[in-house]
Amino acid sequence: MNLDRLHVMFGMWDLADPYNQHIGVTITSLVMNCSLPVTVHLLYDENLHKDSPEYQENQLKYQQMEEMFGVEICYHHIELPAYVLNHPGTKRWNPATYLRLFAPDLLPDLDWVLYLDGDIVVTCDLAEIWNQKLWNENFAVAAVRDSCMFDWSKSIWKRHENMNVPHENYFNAGFLLMNLKKIRTAYNFQETVEIILKKYPALPFPDQDLLNIVFSHDVKILPETYNNCVLFHPDNDYTNCVIHYIGEKPWRNIGHSVSWEYWRYLFRSPWGNAPEKYMPSVRLLVSRAPLDEVVLTGRIISLRKFVCNLLRRGWNEVRGVKKFRW
Template identity: 30%
Template sequence: MSQPIPIFYTISDDFAPYAAVAIESLLPYVSSDHQYQIIIVHQGLRQVTRQNLKSLTRDNVEIIFYEINDAKLGAIQNRKENFLRADFFTPSIFYRLFLADLFPQYDKAIYVDSDTVWNGDPAEMFAIALNDDLIGAAPDHSVEHVAPMQTYIKNAVGVPAAEYINSGVLLMNFKQLRQDDFTQHFLYLLQKYHVDCIAPDQDYLNVMCSGRITYLNEKWNAMPKDDEFAAERVADPKLIHYNLFFKPWHFDQVMYDQYFWQAAQKTPYAQQLKTVRAHYTPAMQQLDREKLMSMLNHADELPENPVTFKKLQDQGEQVRLS
């Protein structure tokens, strides 16, 4: 049998039910020709959470827990520039940027957000050649029709909007990331400039890896869209990603929601997830819509900031890993 295929999730305890759905969804698609290692990177998961996730182990699917310590994250400060969607601070979004250094035993790995559901074999994605590219990722189609985000990507992040990738699903060239000192360069930029971002981990990846990204087919990161774009639904998604506010445990009739609930009913969290949906009130849904508008308003403002990735590049700072 070939070397194990490592698949990373980075979670906090409150996101464990969604990680369980993600892992459960994978199980029908794994091949007996491969060994899979699910590595859950976390800070302080409760024992009951570990037991629930560990129960998803199968003969060729191993589940491993790795607790990341504060020493690795000391540079990640709770400041507004590091907020996700200009809304809240969650250090777990940055874990993926440290994985290549934390796991030198792997030369290549898959990283997946926990708000995802598999509908295909991860081995197919893992087999995609990266050569000397740093990552493989799909363009972020969740924002392609959102004018403020398109302007932000072009004029603040400084990459063409059509090339802006979503960081929720990554095929990562750990060997090349280590050779190019990716983590050290990220920390240098973060600590020196504190660039205000909409999606900090994602925006750093976009600018630092620009020109060295293997673009994945959208079927490996199919994201729900509003009803008016229903015609753009991916016909045969291999991996569904409930990005931004399109969560089937918060809203009804989310595109691709059937995949989530099919897997959810098989997890130890089945009833809890149904309760979450039942108790997510119209007022809560309206607050999500308001948060989305707040994010877009912030995206409109950011290109005028004195420090942006685009301005740093225009001034000659080495942001991209050439």
């Protein structure tokens, strides 16, 4: 396998879905900070809304991204089987979350791939983990311990114990380095996925629990910097890491100090050129903010001034203006 390119995968169930904007932000942040050329693999169902304007528009924006950043984007069509679509967890979670389970078969020419959730912003160079010479190590996946498990109820802990998932190795599946070659050769993975989903209809976190059931004894634990969860670590340093917006999303809540990182990369992405698309998120921020004022960077400013400055700051950065004051 040619390791001179970083291969990263996203599960995008529907190319017409507004969530493409958030994946576009993740890709923008990744490629702008990566010292290696990047190939993005989008897993999706091409039968969904193929003739809709949103489908065509998002495809165009991915093409613009290729031109802007030199990133290569590959589309991989998948139709999820009935045992996935009929699983009770699909009623609570978007089917896109299951797509990573089919990566070994969908990407037969790759030995390794990096999977990222779409609520992530990358502020570090992921070429560093790609070049860490992990390829000769005998693990199926590399991931970060799930930092939110300490807030779970006793029933979830008990359920994981019954599934033989050790707490000390329970990992968050939002950032995964997957050894596809080993998974293909050492695991009958697709059959195992079907068996587990049918055996456990009430998995608390269906895809993540499934991955832990299969790989919790075959995982390399990575430093927390590769999955820095905003909700549970508000005081962490987010300057050189993978920011994972677990819980409240930055397009819904501006309360966290690193919410701005999402907007910064949005304005640099092709989706940032369409105010009519992200204005619903801005309106949502306004509706959730205090009526008269919002606390930001230690100062109190008017909500109207904050929203105006947010938009002006983004456009100024796109145009290359370096100095801007709130």
